Each structure stands twice: as structure tokens, then as C-alpha cells.
Amino acid sequence: MGVLEALETFCDETRKNFEATLAWLQEHACSRTYGLGTRLPWDEQWLIESLSDSTIYMAYYTMAHLLQGGVLNGQGPSPLGIRYYLLFQKWFES
Numbered sequence: 001m002g003v004l005e006a007l008e009t010f011c012d013e014t015r016k017n018f019e020a021t022l023a024w025l026q027e028h029a030c031s032r033t034y035g036l037g038t039r040l041p042w043d044e045q046w047l048i049e050s051l052s053d054s055t056i057y058m059a060y061y062t063m064a065h066l067l068q069g070g071v072l073n074g075q076g077p078s079p080l081g082i083r084y085y086l087l088f089q090k091w092f093e094s
Contacts, residue, residue, distance in 0.1 A: 003041055 004022060009015040025040065025048075037047030067087075069079045 004015070004018055007015075007018070009018060026042070032047045032049070033045050035047065037049055040046045040048060066080050067078050067082055067084075069076050
């Protein structure tokens with residue numbers, strides 16, 4: 001799990017959930033080898049379901065308008081004055 005070791009999860013509970021999920025995935029094949037989805041890092045033959053990807057995207061889009069202000073390439077200012085370098089653990093906790 002080298003990728004997870006480098007990932008900053010911001011709290012132990014999140015890290016433990018990632019570890020449990022990855023351990024489960026290690027033992028269970030994902031359902032597809034073709035189509036939309038994200039390739040597993042340890043076995044690129046298998047895909048993580050695109051529905052799982054969509055859940056991550058939807059979580060992001062709940063706050064994207066506050067970060068991007070309608071400019072999708074990140075070049076425009078945030079309506080709240082939020083800059084990418086201000087996005088750290090305490091911002092998400094507040």
C-alpha cells in the first residue's frame with residue numbers, strides 16, 4: 001500500500017477506512033475489466049466502478065462553486081477569495 005502511505009488523510013479514522021477498503025479490494029475482484037472507471041494501482045486489468053468515482057465527484061461539486069466561481073480551469077478567482085494553497089486540514093474542519 002505504498003500510495004496510501006504517502007496520502008495525507010487528515011485523520012486516523014479516514015486512513016483506517018482507506019486501509020480496510022483497500023484490504024477488501026485486494027481480496028475481491030472489481031466487477032469489470034472494461035468501460036468507465038479507475039484502474040486499480042496494483043492490478044490495472046480491473047476497474048473501480050465508475051459509480052464510486054461519481055460519488056467522489058459529487059462530494060467535490062458540493063463546494064466547487066465556492067472554489068472556482070464558474071471558471072472550470074481554475075484561472076478565475078473564487079467568490080470567497082479562497083486560493084488553492086489555503087485548502088488544508090483546518091479549512092475542511094471549520
